[in-house]
Amino acid sequence: MSVEDSDASGRRNGRHKNIRVRDVGEATVTPIVDIQNVTFAYGETVAVRDVSLTIEEGDFLGLVGPNGSGKTTLLHLMLGLHEPDSGTIELFGQPVEEFDQGSRIGYVSQKATSRGGTMPVTVREAVTMGRFAHAGHSRLTDTDAEIVDDAMETVGITNLADRRVNQLSGGQRQRAYIARALASEADLLALDEPTVGVDAESRDAFYRLLDSLNDAGITIVLIEHDIGVVTDRADRITCINQEVYHHGDTESFVESDALEQAYGSTGQVVHHHH
Amino acid sequence: MHHGTRRSLERVGIALTGLLAVVMIGFLALEWLQEYPYAGMLYDQFMVVGMWLDHLLGTSVFSYSFMLRSIATGVLIGIAAPLVGTYLVHREMALIGETLAHTAFAGVAIGLLFSATTEWDGSLLIAALVVGVIGALLVQFLAERTNTYGDVPIAIMLTGSFAVGTLIISYGRGGFSGVSIEDYLFGSAAVIPAEGARMVAVLTVVVVGVVALTYKQLLFITFDEQAARVARLNVTWYNTLLIVMTAVVVVGAMQILGVILVAAMLVIPVAAASEVAHGFRETLSLSILFGQASILGGFAFAISQGLPPGGSIVVVAIGIYLLALLFSSRSGTAISMH
Numbered sequence: 001m002s003v004e005d006s007d008a009s010g011r012r013n014g015r016h017k018n019i020r021v022r023d024v025g026e027a028t029v030t031p032i033v034d035i036q037n038v039t040f041a042y043g044e045t046v047a048v049r050d051v052s053l054t055i056e057e058g059d060f061l062g063l064v065g066p067n068g069s070g071k072t073t074l075l076h077l078m079l080g081l082h083e084p085d086s087g088t089i090e091l092f093g094q095p096v097e098e099f100d101q102g103s104r105i106g107y108v109s110q111k112a113t114s115r116g117g118t119m120p121v122t123v124r125e126a127v128t129m130g131r132f133a134h135a136g137h138s139r140l141t142d143t144d145a146e147i148v149d150d151a152m153e154t155v156g157i158t159n160l161a162d163r164r165v166n167q168l169s170g171g172q173r174q175r176a177y178i179a180r181a182l183a184s185e186a187d188l189l190a191l192d193e194p195t196v197g198v199d200a201e202s203r204d205a206f207y208r209l210l211d212s213l214n215d216a217g218i219t220i221v222l223i224e225h226d227i228g229v230v231t232d233r234a235d236r237i238t239c240i241n242q243e244v245y246h247h248g249d250t251e252s253f254v255e256s257d258a259l260e261q262a263y264g265s266t267g268q269v270v271h272h273h274h
Numbered sequence: 275m276h277h278g279t280r281r282s283l284e285r286v287g288i289a290l291t292g293l294l295a296v297v298m299i300g301f302l303a304l305e306w307l308q309e310y311p312y313a314g315m316l317y318d319q320f321m322v323v324g325m326w327l328d329h330l331l332g333t334s335v336f337s338y339s340f341m342l343r344s345i346a347t348g349v350l351i352g353i354a355a356p357l358v359g360t361y362l363v364h365r366e367m368a369l370i371g372e373t374l375a376h377t378a379f380a381g382v383a384i385g386l387l388f389s390a391t392t393e394w395d396g397s398l399l400i401a402a403l404v405v406g407v408i409g410a411l412l413v414q415f416l417a418e419r420t421n422t423y424g425d426v427p428i429a430i431m432l433t434g435s436f437a438v439g440t441l442i443i444s445y446g447r448g449g450f451s452g453v454s455i456e457d458y459l460f461g462s463a464a465v466i467p468a469e470g471a472r473m474v475a476v477l478t479v480v481v482v483g484v485v486a487l488t489y490k491q492l493l494f495i496t497f498d499e500q501a502a503r504v505a506r507l508n509v510t511w512y513n514t515l516l517i518v519m520t521a522v523v524v525v526g527a528m529q530i531l532g533v534i535l536v537a538a539m540l541v542i543p544v545a546a547a548s549e550v551a552h553g554f555r556e557t558l559s560l561s562i563l564f565g566q567a568s569i570l571g572g573f574a575f576a577i578s579q580g581l582p583p584g585g586s587i588v589v590v591a592i593g594i595y596l597l598a599l600l601f602s603s604r605s606g607t608a609i610s611m612h
Contacts, residue, residue: 079504102506109500119364121497122553129497132490133505140490164552184505 030093031056032188032219033078038087040070040077047073049242050087055221057187060214062234062250063223066263069241071223072110072192078221079107079190092187103133106181108174110192110223123168123176124161127151130183151183155209171202178206188219195224207233227259284556287563294566295353295478298346302475305339305468335577343471344530345573348583350478351527351539352569356547356561357485358519359540363548364496369425370517372537373413373432374406374524379533380435381405381525382458383442390446399470403525409435410521414514461532461584474526481519492516493554531584539565542591546598564594 033055040048047070055061055078065071076082077089080096089096092104130151131144152158155175165173174194181189189210195203211233214220224230231237237253239246239262246258253259301320307313324336335341362370385401388394409431416427443455454462485492491512494502503509520540527536547560572587579586 081500081503100506102504105504107501107504109498119497120548120551120554120557121493125493125553125555126497129490129494129501132494133507135490137487137491162552180501190504 029056031090032059032092033221034088034090034093035074035078036088038077038084038089040073040082040084046242048077048084048240051240051244052087053238053244053247055219055236057219058214058217059236060210060220060234061222061236061238062230063221063238063240064225064227064230064259064262065240065245067225069262071240074240075190075192075221075223079105103184104187106130106184106186106189108177108181108189108191108194110196118166121165122162123152123157123165123179124148126165126176127179127183130180130185133184147185148179148183151179154182155179156205169199170197171199171206174198174206175202178209182213186218188221189213190221192223193225194222195229203229281556284559284563288559291353291562291566294349298349299475299479301342302346302468302471305343306472333577340466341577343468344466344583347466347471347474347526348530348569348573348587349566350474351523351530352565353562354474354478354481354523355527355539356543356565357558358481358516358523359544360547360554360558360561361492361496361516362520363541363544365516366424368541369428369432369537370413370520371524371540373428373435374410374517374521375528375533375536376432376439377409377435378402378406378521378525378528379458380409380439380442383439383446387442387446397467397469397473399467399473399525399529402528403473403522405435406521406525407518410517411514414517418510457532458528459533460582461528461530461535462582466529470526470529474529477522477526481523484515484519488512488515497554531587535584535588538588538591539568542588542595543568546591546595549595549598549602564591564598568594 031054033053035051035053038048038051039046051074063071063075073082077084078091078096080089080091080099083097091099092101094101127148128140128144131140131148135141135144149158152161155178157172157175157179160168160172160176165176168176174197178194181191191210195206198206207229210220210222220234222230222234231250231254234250236248237246237250238244239253239258241262245262246253246256304313304317304320308317320342321337321339324338324342327336328334335345359371362368379402381402381404382398384405385396385398388401389396389398413427413431416431417424420427491502491507492515494505494507495509495512499509523540524536527539531539543564544557544561546564547557551557551560568587568591571590573583575581575590576583576586
């Protein structure tokens, strides 16, 4: 089986969590995200300094670091929301600034819920937005409607379909945003602290859902402030504080002192409840 | 059941509004083409129907072409303004319409100056439209580059363009004849020129068409701009489209409502609809219905009392908003009591 075959069939079946670059030979399988020597500053304030990392297909990557460490900035850089001051970023093998397959990324931003707090939009309408990148200017089809129904079913909000998003609880609203990302049938899910303000029970359910999505072959990048949660779930960890302190599998991260170093360098309290 | 009835009522309302708009566009087209044989005949028929209406209702409105022209303009603005306004309000850009109206006012002043000092004798509305659109692009440019809060460039544009407008008009006092600045400031039902009404007809058709075509994209950038960017929508382009459409609608609406009140039609019907609607599509429908009701109610009040239409339309719109507020807070308590 050639490398190309494994890549193509892997994408189609969506099951190749265990196929890693290392297994088939370096530099032949295109990583989902490839960041090389990226530096980005807001004016004078450097947010991300000389970061290099790759995310492979099927990864469940946890992105951790102290407050203000540049996690969100790094995620935004990956998605093309910011342009790096130096260095290169590739998404699905394409330079990020030229990347045009918007339907391959599902994104739930930290502030996603803010507009949903006032704007009159039903849950179904919000989830349907996940199909917009596929449809372009043409009308949505019955297939789109089915995919939206399935996505709502998966996260268990079918009974809320006609409710206004601003009438939902924090956990329900978050599930609606996840459903939108699912409806986009994305290959990469990028989630920025998706469980802030969500009760413990829905949070557990949410992480179980992420696990099953990842098992189905979807690549996940997750920013999470609760280190315990993320080391339980993610199979790879990137720990940053401007610079990368760790990028590799979770076991070696837990054993290393990357966390203390990353948190220590800004002089913040090194308290973590696991 | 109750939900279903409500939806059917909304459909009927939108269908009636659409029909009314088609009749009004038909009237404007026939008025334009009345020199030609068949169109002239149909136009005469239109006026006969108007006379009958006046006879039946005991009014003296529908048999006058200038009144019909005003009502036609109002009906069309009552569709286009809430349609664009629904996106503006939920992008927290409610005051952009007011700003662009002031920019358009500067455009009127510049047009006056131009026609007084040069051979140019084009329409002042064209000047307002051109300057309004340039102003819209400028606001967009400033908003993307400013380091301050988003409403600061808006305040600067609003006051700045009005300042320029008043300076030009004061400079030209005496030189500009035959134009009443008050009509532009406060609006007027009596002086809408045929070409102004025709312009509104064309712009309304274009705006409705563009919104129908870009409904999904505009909704997505309104609801979650960042996610829309990640989905590789050209957010800057859609923002520009929205703000240019706003400028266009504002120049049309300015004729009836006046510079000072023009933002009302973009904002108040939408605010009322957002109180009671369940989703975004319903908000769009209800905004148009409430906008239309404000226009027709406002005209009826203005004509019967001999008052200006601008203020009347705004007062009726606010009345509808208050009713919607009452309705939504009542149904709100009903939900929490169950």
